[in-house]
Amino acid sequence: MSRRRHDRNPLGQGAFHRPASRHIPHTPEPAPSSAVPPADNPLIEVLRPALRSDDPTVFWIAAAPLVVELADLRHHPEELPEGVDLMDTFLEINVAETTALLHMIAAMCPDEDLRSRARVGLTSRRQPMPPQISGLADATITDTVAITDEVGENLMVELTLPRGVRAVLIAYIPRAPALFVKDAFVVGAPMEEVLHRYREIMASEGSSLDEALEVVAPADARTRLGQALALTPADEGTAGSEEQWPMLRPFVEFVVGLMPAGGTGYDEDDLLDGAPLPTSERPPWILEDGTDLVAEFTASAHAAGLERVETAADLVAYMMVVLGGGLGDPLAWNPELAEWLLTDVLPTTPILSEDQAAQVPSILPPLVAWSLERTGEDPSVIAQTLREITPLLEQFPVRRADPRMRAQRLEEQVDLALELGDPSALRLADLALLVGGFDVLAELDTTPLPTERLPLEQFPDNLRDLAAEIDAHLVDGVSALLAGQPAPDQTAELLTACRRLLARIAELDDAVLRRKASTRNTAAAIVSLIARGNELMGYAPAPLHEKDLRRAFDLRSNPSQRARNLAEAAALPHRWSGIALADPGLLLGTARAEILRKQDVLREQDPLAGPGAMGRRS
Missing domain, CATH: 1.10.472 (Cyclin A; domain 1)
Structure with a gap:
């Protein structure tokens, strides 16, 4: 579900709303209470439509990031203008939007002092609140289920508030290489409606909800979600939907606190075994008549000057996969497409070895020229295309070597292993991430770091x-x-x-x-x-x-x-x-020794585990 359609909101894009941006609006300087009328305050402008929405979840989604920001600034006052206390700002502006926000802070802020100040502030507020705001203190858990797939599960918790308000929190929890919350969002609908939509989606894909559905005791749901949250650092962004998670974390923790304790959580037996991969279709470099475009290119006059034809063939095949998958035509080269490949795809893909990446500037020009010539493009167009990609090719080695590009390659290596659904490959990719790549992992030693002064x-x-x-x-x-x-x-x-x-x-x-x-x-x-x-x-x-x-x-x-x-x-x-x-x-030497020990355990459990495992399995 992390990579399939049922990972998305089952009720469709219109079923829940989200803030227009992940950026949390900051109060102007100086404090808004003395400089900006409440009606014109950017914070109020964000909260007002959320408070007025018919969807009970909209205000939760809009306000949860503010709860996080407030708690963080409580411990980092140096990030605010001198003399500004963000909580005082909320308390001083006595309007419905800040009253609703105080209800959120009182219910789910991780800082006890801020919760107490919010409760005191609410005693003087008289604005009527909708039940999804005023009823947070009386929310109960009425249903908990899980929908499992080959990688993890969607844990689903239904909340019921006064006056019939119901909503479902959905948290996606992979179970390898470690438990964590990968994604979470809340849907303003009852559980039966959410499950009905899941049933329709899964049926359209040829699978059955009943086979994947598990009724979970609320105490077990609390323990499972609590375990996953504990392994999801609060101070790190998590690659979730980026629509609600990880900004929704205080709300998720609030829901966990509503469920009874004492349940059974995940254990080692819950780590998933490897699942067979689907049979791949005909690769894009093989035409319907059996023509092998890669072989045709490497045998052409355009490729005559290339060294190490086998390495070149692998690189050409990969670029044809990208073009074939994205455009349906492995020969559809143009300057815009080349720029996309050279700036976004090839610098960050974990598929290419460093040796293959080093050959990109020499292989791409003849490949582009041959592809456009084969499709009958005018020679002047071919020449113009090659001129336009020349500066991109010159910049490519530097871009590929950029530390941020390298970090993204390591992240995508783990994502690739997750796509394969192979726990051994996934855990191995996680070990490679820790040290800086498979090539580094292969040469890792345990020598302690030397004593060094700061240079x-x-x-x-x-x-x-x-x-x-x-x-x-x-x-x-x-x-x-x-x-x-x-x-x-x-x-x-x-x-x-x-x-x-x-x-x-x-x-x-x-x-x-x-x-x-x-x-x-x-x-x-x-x-x-x-x-x-x-x-x-x-x-x-x-x-x-x-x-x-x-x-x-x-x-x-x-x-x-x-x-x-x-x-x-x-x-x-x-x-x-x-x-x-x-x-x-x-x-440290001890940390590297532990990483090598874990790699040895993986190899004992799975002889195929190794730096080339993904290539062999894919």
């Missing part, structure tokens, strides 16, 4: 004092963090990894270091990324937890927002669960 000479002159201050906090914080741990000798290694990450951030995007933020907070965020990426901190069996980090750096809250910004600046790839540093130079 201040590599920093811009106007950043060196700031970097030195961050480094001083790193030294003190790491020492305090590892004090009393079983392996205190990891202090030097951890410091080296943190310093390397700091230097990398300065090289790729030093603007993030210039933003207003305390150097102590920045140092703690760097340690958080490195410790979590080495599985030293996080959920059990990790020996360290967020409270240990806060204690070591004398912080009142976890530096999650700062860590997000730094991870983005360092071009770290996104991972479903946890942090992927994607660089053995940032991994």
Whole structure:
């Protein structure tokens, strides 16, 4: 369902609404209460149509990101203009929209202080509220089911509010390589209507809802969803629908809290076995009459000057797959299509080896010329097309080598494994993501990182004092963090990894270091990324937890927002669960040893598991 039609909202696009943008509207500066009339406040403009909608879910969807933002800014006041308290803004503007928002905060904000302030504020509000707002405190769970597929399940929870308001929360939970919430959205309809629509969709695809449907006890649903949420870091974007998830997370956690505790969750037996892959159709380079276009090209005069024809043939076949799948014609070259391939597809695809990618600039011109000549295109058009793609070809190696392109390739390698529905391939791709690719995984060793100082000479002159201050906090914080741990000798290694990450951030995007933020907070965020990426901190069996980090750096809250910004600046790839540093130079020797141990276990369980597994299986 994560890649099939039933993963989408079963009631269609018109069945639920969403904010026009994922960006959370910020209050103007200075505070809106003193500068902008409530009617013209951009926050009010976002909430007003949501509050007036007939769909009970629309306001939940619009307000949930604000609940997240409010809780985050509560712990990061430096991101607001001086003297501005966002919660005070909501309390001071006494209109229906902010009253409704206070109801949301009181019900589901993760910060107890903010919940308390919202409840107090509501005592003076008199605006009438629709039942989906005022009735949140009285919501109950009336039905819980799951629809399973070959990769995971859609866990579905029906909420009933006063005056007959019903809605269904749908959370998609893959079960390999680890449990996590990949997507979640809420539909303003009763469970029977949602299931009826699923039944129709699945029947049209030749499958049966009854075979995939499981009635789940509410306590079991709570435990399952709670397990998946616990493995879905709150401070990381998750590759979901991007319509509601992960912004809807506080609402999902609110729903979990409505269900009874004590249920049974997932265990090792729930990890999925490999499923047979569908038989592939005729490849696009083979015409109906049996003509092999790849063989025809490699035998043509256009390909006479190419080296390593076999490698060229694989690359040509891949580009014909892209063209055939997207346009229905593997020879349909034009400048716009070439630009799309060279800027969006080929730099990020995990299918090509580095050797194949290096041959793109030499292979593409003769392939384009041969393809257009074969389809009868005028020579002047062919020449113009080649002239237009020449600068793109010159830029391609640099674009392919860009750290952000590399991160996207690693992410898409995992997505490809998920498409295959093969748990072994998926877990192997996740291990490759952790170290930076299959080629790196094949050469991985367990030598401890050397002791290194921070290379201040590599920093811009106007950043060196700031970097030195961050480094001083790193030294003190790491020492305090590892004090009393079983392996205190990891202090030097951890410091080296943190310093390397700091230097990398300065090289790729030093603007993030210039933003207003305390150097102590920045140092703690760097340690958080490195410790979590080495599985030293996080959920059990990790020996360290967020409270240990806060204690070591004398912080009142976890530096999650700062860590997000730094991870983005360092071009770290996104991972479903946890942090992927994607660089053995940032991994401690013990972490690399554990990754190799997991790879050995995979190979024992599945002899085909290895860097070439996806190619063999596809």
